[in-house]
Amino acid sequence: MTAFPGSPGLLVIHQPERGYRFSIDSVLLAGFSAPHCRGRVLDLGTGCGIVLLLLSRLAPDMDSGVGVEIQPALCAFAERNFRENGPVRRLRAVRGDFRREENVAAPGTFDLVVANPPYGRAGHGRRNPHPQREAARHGIHCSLRELFEAAERYLAPAGRLALILPHGRLPEVRDGAWQVGMGIGEMRPVHARRGAAPSRVLLLLARVAGEQSRELPPLYLHEGEGKYCPEVERICRLFRGGT
Template sequence: MSETWLRHPAERMDDLALGGRRIIQRTDAFCFSMDAVLLAHFPQMSGRERVLDLGTGTGVIPLLVADHAASVEAVELSPVQAELAARNVRMNGLTEKITVREGDYRDPPALFACGAFDLVFANPPYRPVSRGAVSAGTRAAARHELTATLADTVRAAAYALRRGGRLAMVHLPERLAEIILTLSDADLAVKRLRMVQPCADRAPNLVLIEAVRGGARAGLRNEPVLIVRDGSGRYTEEIRAIYGGHI
């Protein structure tokens, strides 16, 4: 008997516009947004990478990068989100490529081997609990550092990466100085930065970062700004290309 994919009244199925790939999310929990999609497309991949996704949620980044990696492991603290991520992997026929583990990446040795990965993705909570209104439930954990701080995320990534391996992360520009220092303390050197602006006349609201484990401190490449919408409010050609024209 075929598996019943939708199992809860709050679940919905969305099209990832990637060869028929789909994702189940819950409307009463945190759903992925553009930042995860931009992050998935940020690092260049050869197809040989062993990939780790920290705080995978319902597994959107593994689903987006699976075709460009040798293998993907995904870690998620929330049992509900972890179960959804595992179900999404099965639904898309990717069980031989993607493994989902429920657990707390603040204790990396309990989840993965030291130095086992070539590339780590991290879309961590953006705001310390002292800043901004704290929402309820899984939305709060996704937006505020209730379950993992910036330092926790960087430590986990540094533990997971081999020397020369890369961390790809999306975060807030306002925390960039803190991010660079935290990465440096963990022997991660920032090599690429790209700011994301909602439109040309507004300040950046996201920054994409790539750092190398054990890399030299020199050689940072600050890439051209990625602009999301043009002057008419339409998505730019680059954003449309990232979404495969389906936006």
């Protein structure tokens, strides 16, 4: 187990020593989602719960959050992180499969759904021998289409879906979202640094009617040698000291 301890008031994040470990993508997703975060929030595939924890600090209008996780060990980490960082009434971890019609969360009641889905498609690319890492990277538990179907089911009528994916999967996102009656409202390309091609894209989706799509200014992740840009550094300071 690895913990990110901090000074008083900072988040303490517990996660597996080996296996799934959250990446900078979770930080980017939380920062992108925060302006749209109010009311009830659902995290599909919460892992150790990092996105909900960050949103609980970044979004004062967030009332409560539910993190659904299919892997028992990761769900236990999320439960511990929610309990130790509190307040307990706001964040709750649920072990379950959000693709199934089971009681993991109440349909049609969430104002925001967030997801940091696996980067690759099942059966594509190099396999990882560690089960947690394989599930996190190659979508063996959930396809993109299944993610959209679940989000559409759990969202309130005016709710939004926020996610981060490789930029190359953007056409797949457009097609998959359209099939469940959703469209892209906002997108923000993410570049490792100025001059580099976009590697990721942050997306905000909603039900299609009346939604206008707009592209936000790009996010350049690094400034200088190995240093995150101020926008990202500000969020990282929530769970580590930083300067």
